[in-house]
Amino acid sequence: MYDNRPLNQLDTFENKKVEILLKNSNKITGTMKAYDLNLNLHLEDAEETDAESKIKLGSVLLRGSMIININEIK
Amino acid sequence: MYDNRPLNQLDTFENKKVEILLKNSNKITGTMKAYDLNLNLHLEDAEETDAESKIKLGSVLLRGSMIININEIK
Amino acid sequence: MYDNRPLNQLDTFENKKVEILLKNSNKITGTMKAYDLNLNLHLEDAEETDAESKIKLGSVLLRGSMIININEIK
Amino acid sequence: MYDNRPLNQLDTFENKKVEILLKNSNKITGTMKAYDLNLNLHLEDAEETDAESKIKLGSVLLRGSMIININEIK
Amino acid sequence: MYDNRPLNQLDTFENKKVEILLKNSNKITGTMKAYDLNLNLHLEDAEETDAESKIKLGSVLLRGSMIININEIK
Amino acid sequence: MYDNRPLNQLDTFENKKVEILLKNSNKITGTMKAYDLNLNLHLEDAEETDAESKIKLGSVLLRGSMIININEIK
Amino acid sequence: MYDNRPLNQLDTFENKKVEILLKNSNKITGTMKAYDLNLNLHLEDAEETDAESKIKLGSVLLRGSMIININEIK
Numbered sequence: 012m013y014d015n016r017p018l019n020q021l022d023t024f025e026n027k028k029v030e031i032l033l034k035n036s037n038k039i040t041g042t043m044k045a046y047d048l049n050l051n052l053h054l055e056d057a058e059e060t061d062a063e064s065k066i067k068l069g070s071v072l073l074r075g076s077m078i079i080n081i082n083e084i085k
Numbered sequence: 086m087y088d089n090r091p092l093n094q095l096d097t098f099e100n101k102k103v104e105i106l107l108k109n110s111n112k113i114t115g116t117m118k119a120y121d122l123n124l125n126l127h128l129e130d131a132e133e134t135d136a137e138s139k140i141k142l143g144s145v146l147l148r149g150s151m152i153i154n155i156n157e158i159k
Numbered sequence: 160m161y162d163n164r165p166l167n168q169l170d171t172f173e174n175k176k177v178e179i180l181l182k183n184s185n186k187i188t189g190t191m192k193a194y195d196l197n198l199n200l201h202l203e204d205a206e207e208t209d210a211e212s213k214i215k216l217g218s219v220l221l222r223g224s225m226i227i228n229i230n231e232i233k
Numbered sequence: 234m235y236d237n238r239p240l241n242q243l244d245t246f247e248n249k250k251v252e253i254l255l256k257n258s259n260k261i262t263g264t265m266k267a268y269d270l271n272l273n274l275h276l277e278d279a280e281e282t283d284a285e286s287k288i289k290l291g292s293v294l295l296r297g298s299m300i301i302n303i304n305e306i307k
Numbered sequence: 308m309y310d311n312r313p314l315n316q317l318d319t320f321e322n323k324k325v326e327i328l329l330k331n332s333n334k335i336t337g338t339m340k341a342y343d344l345n346l347n348l349h350l351e352d353a354e355e356t357d358a359e360s361k362i363k364l365g366s367v368l369l370r371g372s373m374i375i376n377i378n379e380i381k
Numbered sequence: 382m383y384d385n386r387p388l389n390q391l392d393t394f395e396n397k398k399v400e401i402l403l404k405n406s407n408k409i410t411g412t413m414k415a416y417d418l419n420l421n422l423h424l425e426d427a428e429e430t431d432a433e434s435k436i437k438l439g440s441v442l443l444r445g446s447m448i449i450n451i452n453e454i455k
Numbered sequence: 456m457y458d459n460r461p462l463n464q465l466d467t468f469e470n471k472k473v474e475i476l477l478k479n480s481n482k483i484t485g486t487m488k489a490y491d492l493n494l495n496l497h498l499e500d501a502e503e504t505d506a507e508s509k510i511k512l513g514s515v516l517l518r519g520s521m522i523i524n525i526n527e528i529k
Contacts, residue, residue: 017119017127020146032133033301034109034151035256045239050148053239057304059254071304072242074272074297075148077256079107082131082145091193091201094220106207108183108225124222149222153181156205156219165341165349168368180355182331182373198370223370227329230353230367255449257404267387275387279452281402293452294390296420296445299404313489313497316516328503330479330521346518371518375477378501378515403523405478415461423461427526429476441526442464444494444519447478 021046024083029054032079037061039073040084050075095120098157103128106153111135113147114158124149169194172231177202180227185209187221188232198223243268246305251276254301259283261295262306272297317342320379325350328375333357335369336380346371391416394453399424402449407431409443410454420445465490468527473498476523481505483517484528494519 024043031039031052041054052075057068098117105113105126115128126149131142172191179187179200189202200223205216246265253261253274263276274297279290320339327335327348337350348371353364394413401409401422411424422445427438468487475483475496485498496519501512 015119015127016121017125017146018121020119020127020144023144035258035301036109039302045237045241047239051239053237053242059302068302068304069307070242070245071302072239073302074300076150076298077301078148079109079151080113080133080142080145080147082142085143089193089201090195091199091220092195094193094201094218097218110183150224152222153183153225154187154207154216154219154221156216159217163341163349164343165347165368166343167341168349168366171366184331224372226370227331227373228335228355228364228367228369230364233365257406257449261450267385267390269387273387275385275390281450290450290452291455292390292393293450294387295450296448298446299449311489311497312491313495313516314491315489316497316514319514332479372520374518375479375521376483376503376512376515376517378512381513405480405523409524415463417460417462421461423464429524438524438526439529440464440467441524442461443524444522446520447523 018046018048018050021081024081028084029081030084031073031081033077034079035061035077039068039071041068041071047075050078050081052078052081092120092122092124095155098155102158103155104158105147105155107151108153109135109151113142113145115142115145121149124152124155126152126155166194166196166198169229172229176232177229178232179221179229181225182227183209183225187216187219189216189219195223198226198229200226200229240268240270240272243303246303250306251303252306253295253303255299256301257283257299261290261293263290263293269297272300272303274300274303314342314344314346317377320377324380325377326380327369327377329373330375331357331373335364335367337364337367343371346374346377348374348377388416388418388420391451394451398454399451400454401443401451403447404449405431405447409438409441411438411441417445420448420451422448422451462490462492462494465525468525472528473525474528475517475525477521478523479505479521483512483515485512485515491519494522494525496522496525 038060041057045053052073057071112134115131119127126147131145186208189205193201200221205219263279267275274295279293337353341349348369353367411427415423422443427441482504485501489497496517501515
């Protein structure tokens with residue numbers, strides 16, 4: 012299984028629109044530009060959604076330790 | 086006991102349907118594709134269930150630090 | 160005291176039925192199959208008990224960072 | 234993707250006005266002067282906004298482990 | 308002060324009855340058998356006390372990261 | 382940006398009066414005497430303010446992991 | 456500032472009565488006997504004070520990760 016590391020999945024998300032669920036229950040969507048081994052993410056055209064509203068963030072750096080999961084929006 | 090490391094159990098889950106309990110009490114089910122030593126998981130056909138609803142995530146990267154336990158669904 | 164490391168106690172639990180108290184106040188029982196230095200555990204015939212119900216998990220990997228304590232059920 | 238590390242994005246924020254969302258739900262704005270790999274930030278002309286008020290902090294060191302995300306204010 | 312490291316105090320607790328306060332406000336008492344540098348403890352004849360009840364645990368491994376303090380019961 | 386590390390800012394606070402916001406929402410003021418890379422701080426003439434009261438601490442060691450931000454009081 | 460590391464301040468507290476504020480809002484007082492780089496402390500004649508009561512702990516090992524700050528009682 013080690014020949015197929017889970018972070019390799021993020022390579023298939025490059026320049027794709029992704030959705031990220033955060034530990035504070037907020038969601039961030041954006042175009043995936045870069046990641047590192049701590050799951051820090053660089054997103055473009057990002058928007059953050061909480062229980063009440065949606066905020067445009069534009070170009071954003073997201074700290075990996077806040078992330079629960081990342082999936083592609085198709 | 087060290088000859089039989091607990092993470093080896095995950096090898097037996099390859100391409101099997103698993104259920105993961107998260108620290109925020111949500112559950113994720115999906116087909117196990119890859120893991121690493123931090124328990125980061127790559128799942129396919131994933132669905133997340135919280136207290137109110139079930140959401141289709143599709144192809145997902147799940148951060149290992151959010152996981153309580155992983156078991157196979159038979 | 161270092162000649163008698165605490166994790167050695169887990170060797171005496173091999174193939175025994177153990178009870179594990181988790182940080183979320185749930186309890187898991189099961190047959191101890193493997194552990195590592197992070198206290199990740201492989202259990203068989205596992206069951207999880209929360210405030211309301213008991214769920215059969217079967218073969219389970221339990222993340223060590225969620226564990227408060229482990230004791231044998233006699 | 235590793236040729237394009239996410240923290241490189243912070244280089245493009247140098248001397249720009251940024252907004253930082255913190256884990257306690259507060260927001261800090263300020264001019265980005267320096268960062269390190271833990272996301273510790275040196276900001277000038279910083280202001281912190283919580284649910285009730287806005288406080289001028291001036292020159293501030295912000296601990297990286299408190300940060301959720303960083304974006305430029307345009 | 309480094310000639311007198313704080314963990315050396317635990318050597319004086321060997322085979323003594325100790326009381327441990329946990330981060331979840333529970334208390335565990337037991338006979339101290341072993342410790343490591345993460346403060347993982349092996350206790351015998353252990354009992355756990357929470358707000359409502361006292362439970363006999365017998366031989367227990369206690370995870371060090373849950374511990375606030377350890378003192379001898381005289 | 383790495384030529385100008387954020388912790389260098391703390392050098393400019395030496396012997397100055399600083400205000401520190403803590404994760405428990407308390408604030409500590411004091412004269413900055415020393416810091417390390419974990420942001421552990423030695424303060425003199427320190428005072429801690431919580432929601433209800435102000436307490437004189439005098440000479441204090443403050444654990445870096447509790448800190449949100451540090452700014453000079455002018 | 457690195458010539459004057461903050462933990463050196465603890466050397467001046469040797470055999471002095473200190474007060475420690477913990478993350479659970481409790482306070483511990485005691486005579487400082489030893490510390491290490493994780494701020495684990497060995498105290499003698501220790502007492503713990505919570506919202507309701509004061510408990511004599513005697514000789515105690517206090518885990519450093521629970522500590523907010525340490526000051527001398529004069």
